[in-house]
Amino acid sequence: MSPAPLTAPIARTVNGPDPYVWLEERDNSAVLSHLQAENAYLEVELAQQAELREALFSEIKGRILETDLSLPSPWGPWLYYQRTTAGDEYPRHYRCPRPTDGSLTVDPLQEQLLLDPNALADGGFISLGAFSISPDHRLLAYSLDTQGDEIYQLYVKDLASGAISALPFEDCDGSLTWANDNQTLFFGELDDTHRPHKLYRHSLGSDSAELVFEELDGRFFLHCYRSSSERQLILLLGSKTTSESWVLDADTPLGQFRCMAPREDEHEYDVDHxxxxxxxxxxxxxxxxxxxxxxxxxxxxxxxxxxxxxxxxxxxxxxxxQVMLEGLSLNHDAYVLSLRVAGLPIIQVHPHGLPSYRVQLPDAAYSLSVQDTLEFASPVIRLRYEALNRPAQIRQLELANGAQQVLKETPVLGPFDADAYISQRLWATASDGTQVPISLVAKREVLGQPAPLYLYGYGAYGECLDPWFSHARLSLLERGFVFAIAHVRGGGELGEAWYRAGKLEHKHHSFSDFIACAEHLIASGYSTPAQLAISGGSAGGLLIGAVLNQRPELFAAAIAEVPFVDVLNTMQKPDLPLTVTEYDEWGDPTDPQVYARIKAYAPYENVAAQAYPAMLVVAGYNDSRVQYWEAAKWVAKLRATKTDTNLLLLKTDLEAGHGGMSGRYQALKDVALEYSFVLKVLGLQAAQNPNQP
Structure with missing residues (x-):
């Protein structure tokens, strides 16, 4: 039986400059009722896709090895690892004695269960923050967020007895850093704007903690961590443009941190030992x-x-x-640099007493990083490597000679051949002549004719959208889709200058770059406006909202996840989480010029009486980074203003935060919902996976 027809929820308006400001009243029952009505409307509109959603979910899940063992990490007398089990939302954390032969072979008969998030979640939301073993391997310090608001409760577990102690502290940021005495823990506290602003020192067995440092400048976050050598503790204070580091000998945790170099505006630095x-x-x-x-x-x-x-x-x-120095990793035998050259990540190794070299890799476009290692004194390190058509690999690198060994590759169950897909790097020309990179993947036989295309973008904070592999994405590629990433200015793909060219007064470049990428893909025959779907989340949701206002006719469908679309109003509310720290990214609207600049592109302010493509907007009710009401207000204004009858849906996860629901199966269901929406809009909802019988 078909579901009863349901009309789209129409939000009431109030007098004043922001007609939907009432949706910001979190505890107002009318607000919750409106969000629930939007969720119900979505389910009715997508009811005919229910079978497809379930098929997509099963299809994606069927590619994932549900019961698996992570690559064990050797540390001291133990191997540490995780197990995932079919049916469980979260991996369990284990250790077993380290084999004397130097292998990574796990002995299930001697393994010890350290933490089971499945039992802790009990069916609800849970997010594991810190997971920190004490230097003597006797204790586990960990933190849990059970609401999605990124406020954590702290715990210490005695691994011999299994006894768990909840530390009596509130408003914690989730960090836990051990000193070398195995008795002292450092942790951070959040202020009213959700900023880590205080560092405390706690001695086990005590009910109190000593305030070690307080950061009064609202632009700066604090973060405490152990150095690579394990001999030092580092307190990093950072804004978007300035940083300062303080250090303390890890063997003398009751001592005083000392400053490596006092902060100076625009000087960014970080240290390791x-x-x-x-x-x-x-x-x-x-x-x-x-x-x-x-x-x-x-x-x-x-x-x-x-x-x-x-x-x-x-x-x-x-x-x-021409070369961005993105990061530094230290080892007893070498220091390793993470570089970015011509938009690609490069690993450069400097072995002590030997010539330096760059790591050689097989693909033209890829994602590469140094994976944290537990042991400082080791002749090898581990690299994580993946490409749009290649599942993630953990590679062991011999520091002295550069020899590589693939220790583990993420399995893909069922029919899969990486060589059946072609990965490309394209370049679009922006309106000012700038060349903008595009990463693209599709089945070989798809290229050469216009096809459905899913274009993703972000473009903020200097973050790099390096090509990554996705089990779920195969469901689109197998149905003849092209997947592409627009590496717009505001990201960090081409270095610091690329980031700066897409922030503050240059933010408009992010939007024009994305539009240029879409136009290039259409002009080059990869797709057409009627086949083009776009997607972005958080600051990438701002990108999607802005380009929809500017060029809605270019796109058939759009997905905006936890979108930062009410940027002008949010940036005028310094009491909200993260607002003050964001001034360095977007500007302070108390300056009239900045106000006018943000107002000119803010998605919510610029909703116009025009036709928009079909849209799916996703929010998290407990999101502390992008408040749920940004999406709700934007959708309400779109409903009242747009001139088309295209689908406009809002889904608010009422028990989730910025990252969505916490379990792995729920995350797959969310992807299945989004893909079924795209297939519906593009008229492909009946399309089956050719690899399925």
């Missing part, structure tokens, strides 16, 4: 000589109370205007 030329040293990544960062060092013996200043830093690697 390890060996250089046989001496314990600090290595510093700093932008003091150029926006793409350079590498410096200072011997530990020189970094005394009287001489940690920047004038004592010795340059190891000079600034290069």
């Amino acid at each position: 390890g060996l250089l030329d046989g001496e314990w040293s600090w290595l510093i990544r700093s932008n003091q000589s150029g926006i793409n960062f350079a590498l410096y060092c200072v011997k530990e013996s020189a970094a005394s109370e009287s001489a940690p200043e920047r004038q004592h830093w010795r340059e190891l690697l000079a600034h290069d205007p």
Whole structure:
């Protein structure tokens, strides 16, 4: 039987400059009723896709090895690893004795269950924050968010007895950092705007904690972590444009942190501790000589109370205007640099006493990173590598000679051949002549004729959308889709200058770049406006909202997840989480010029009486980063203003936060919903996976 017809919910308006401001009243029953009505409307409109949604979910799930063992990580006398089991939402955390032969073979008969998030969740939301083993391997410190609001409860578990202690602290950011005495923990506290602003020191067995540091500047977040050498604790204070590091010997946790270099506006730096030329040293990544960062060092013996200043830093690697120094990893035998060259990640290894080299990889476009290792003294490190057509691999790299070994590749069950897909790097020309990279993947036989195309974008905070593999995406590719990523300005794919060219007064470049990518894909015969779906989340949702206002005729469908679309109103509310820290990204609208600039592109403000493509908008009721009402207000204004009859749907996860629902199966159901929406809009809802009988 068909579901009863249901009309789209129409939100009431109020007098004033923001007619839908009442939707910000979280505890108002009318607000909850409106969100529930929107959810019900979505289910009715997509009821005919219920079978397809279930088929997509089963199809995606069928490619994933549900019962699996992660690659064990050796540390001290143990191997640490995770197991996933069919039917469980979360992996369980284990350890077993480390084999004497140096292998990574797990002994199930001797393994010890450390933490089971499935039991802790009990069917509800749960997100694991810290998972930190004490240096002597006796204790586990961990943190849990059970609401999706990214506020954590702290726990310590005795791994011998199984006894668990809940630490009596509130408003915690979820971080937990051990000192080397195995008794002292450092943790962060959130302020009213959800900013980690205080660092506390806690001794086990005590009901109190000592305030170690308080950051009063609302632009700065604090974060405490252990150095690579395990000999130092580092407190990093950072805004979007400025940073400052304080350090403390991990063997003397009751001592005082000391500053490596006092903050100066626009100076960003971070530090790590390890060996250089046989001496314990600090290595510093700093932008003091150029926006793409350079590498410096200072011997530990020189970094005394009287001489940690920047004038004592010795340059190891000079600034290069063509190469971005993104990160640094230290090991007993080498230091390893994460670089970005021509939009691609590069790993450059500097073994002690040997020539440096760059890691060689098989694909033209890919994602690559140094995976954190548990042990400082090791002749090898691990790299994570993947491409649009290649599942994630964990590769072991021998630091001395560059030899690689694939230790584990994420399995894909059922028919799959990476070579059946072709991955490309294209370049679109933006309105100002700038060349904008596009990463693209499709089945080989699809290319050469216009096809349904799913275009994804983000373009903010200097984040890099490096090509990644997706089990779920295969369901689109197998149905003849092309998948593409627009690497627009505002991201970090082409270095710091690329980021700066898409923020503040240059934010409009993000939108024009995305439009240029869409136009290039259409002009080059990859797709047509009637076959083009676009998607983005959070700040990428702002991107989607802006381009829909500017060029709605280019697209057939759009998905905006937890979209930051009410940017002008949000940036005028400094009491909201994260607002003040965002001024360096978007600007402070108390400045009339900034106000006018943001107002000119803010998606909510610029909804117009025009035809829009079909749209699916997703929000999280407990989202502390992008409040649920941004999506709700935007959809309400679109419903009242747009001139078309195309589908407009709002889904609010009433028990979720910024990342959506917490379990792996629920996440797959969310993807199945989005894909079924796209297939419906493009008239492909009856399409079956050719690989299915």
